[in-house]
Amino acid sequence: MLEDNTHLTIATLFESVRMHGVLDTESQSHLERCGLCRGRLSWMQTATDLGTQESEYEPPRSAVDKVLQLGREQSALKQLGNFIIASLTFDSFSEAAAEGVRAEGSARQMTYHAEDVDIALWLRRSEEGTMTLAGQITSKSLPRMQDNSDYVDLVVGGDHVRTSSFSPWGEFLFPDLMPSSYSLHISLADRMLRIPSIHIIDDEKSQQCSESR
Amino acid sequence: MDERSDGELISSCLEGDGGAWEELVKRYKRLVFSIPLKWGLDRDDAMEIFQAVWLDCFRELHLLRDLDRLQAWLVRIAVRKCYRFSQQKRGKPETIEITETDRWTEDPSPALVRRLDQEQMIRSAIARLSPRCTQVVQALFFEEPFPSYATIAARLGLSTNSIGFTRDRCLARLGKLLENLGYVH
Numbered sequence: 001m002l003e004d005n006t007h008l009t010i011a012t013l014f015e016s017v018r019m020h021g022v023l024d025t026e027s028q029s030h031l032e033r034c035g036l037c038r039g040r041l042s043w044m045q046t047a048t049d050l051g052t053q054e055s056e057y058e059p060p061r062s063a064v065d066k067v068l069q070l071g072r073e074q075s076a077l078k079q080l081g082n083f084i085i086a087s088l089t090f091d092s093f094s095e096a097a098a099e100g101v102r103a104e105g106s107a108r109q110m111t112y113h114a115e116d117v118d119i120a121l122w123l124r125r126s127e128e129g130t131m132t133l134a135g136q137i138t139s140k141s142l143p144r145m146q147d148n149s150d151y152v153d154l155v156v157g158g159d160h161v162r163t164s165s166f167s168p169w170g171e172f173l174f175p176d177l178m179p180s181s182y183s184l185h186i187s188l189a190d191r192m193l194r195i196p197s198i199h200i201i202d203d204e205k206s207q208q209c210s211e212s213r
Numbered sequence: 214m215d216e217r218s219d220g221e222l223i224s225s226c227l228e229g230d231g232g233a234w235e236e237l238v239k240r241y242k243r244l245v246f247s248i249p250l251k252w253g254l255d256r257d258d259a260m261e262i263f264q265a266v267w268l269d270c271f272r273e274l275h276l277l278r279d280l281d282r283l284q285a286w287l288v289r290i291a292v293r294k295c296y297r298f299s300q301q302k303r304g305k306p307e308t309i310e311i312t313e314t315d316r317w318t319e320d321p322s323p324a325l326v327r328r329l330d331q332e333q334m335i336r337s338a339i340a341r342l343s344p345r346c347t348q349v350v351q352a353l354f355f356e357e358p359f360p361s362y363a364t365i366a367a368r369l370g371l372s373t374n375s376i377g378f379t380r381d382r383c384l385a386r387l388g389k390l391l392e393n394l395g396y397v398h
Contacts, residue, residue, distance in 0.1 A: 010384045011377065018359065042398030043391050046331045051354035059246035063260045064238065067267040071226065071234025076271070081227045083275040153272065158286060159293045160269045185272060192275065
């Protein structure tokens, strides 16, 4: 009988996994008592299972090249390094509209500010019960949106679920939003602006959404 | 040379080091591509998910810098994208390899996370082996049909009699690396 401090050899374990060898009763009995040998058997089994699939898991070269290209865009890397969180300056659900702020029916309106950029957001419920998020960016330094590479991403927990481009007037639109906690990432020239958290809740009778910073 | 951590690579990316981005992609490309395939998507759809995950990763780099585990983030985002993709395309996907919990969710199940962790540790450990041991281990585990020991010995320029010793030494080394990486069975 194998002593508890005498382990199954690596060769025995390997051949039982990879060559489908059958362990004798004594070895089986040791395995049941020995965590170390079970651990070795486990990683050998994982390696064997992975081995049959691993070549399939190599992504096509064309897909990898497209991904690698991202890291070669110095302007994009520079933009990511210039990352600014926009701050809430107005919320129609918590205060009366300031002079000059447009009111649109039952829509909730919020405005944000970051450096020389103002971001206006409207949240409106559709007849189907989903929400539409509309927005507009204005900036003294960017009177018109002329760079087609600028975009705004709607993000849920790191997952960029939708992307919108801007109209020449800096407008963007995300229709049919389900309840969730969203953030907005706005790519603007050499900057990346972020509105951290817009919660859309599923409760028609209460407020349409809540916002937290 | 010591391998740079994910956080170090992300910081380097944000300083404009495109090579760091390449290293990150190389480290996790198979993990990311394996997820849509395990989900049951075909290779074209898997390519779409693969590129979308890395685009998100790139756009989130400033937030990921301080994250302990980029791997867990990549898994979560890839699973969410698979879920959404399948919902949009054909409703609930037929489960192939991924085992979800009773509640159908867009977040990865603990069992899936553990399996992907184990697979990634195997990749990481193999990447740390010597070139000769890498060759031995790849022949032992990744080739179908299993090559004979005589074939492996011939490739390595060894006698058939000594291949058993080399195999055991390389397997022991791999086991030790996995232990150091925190492999849990």
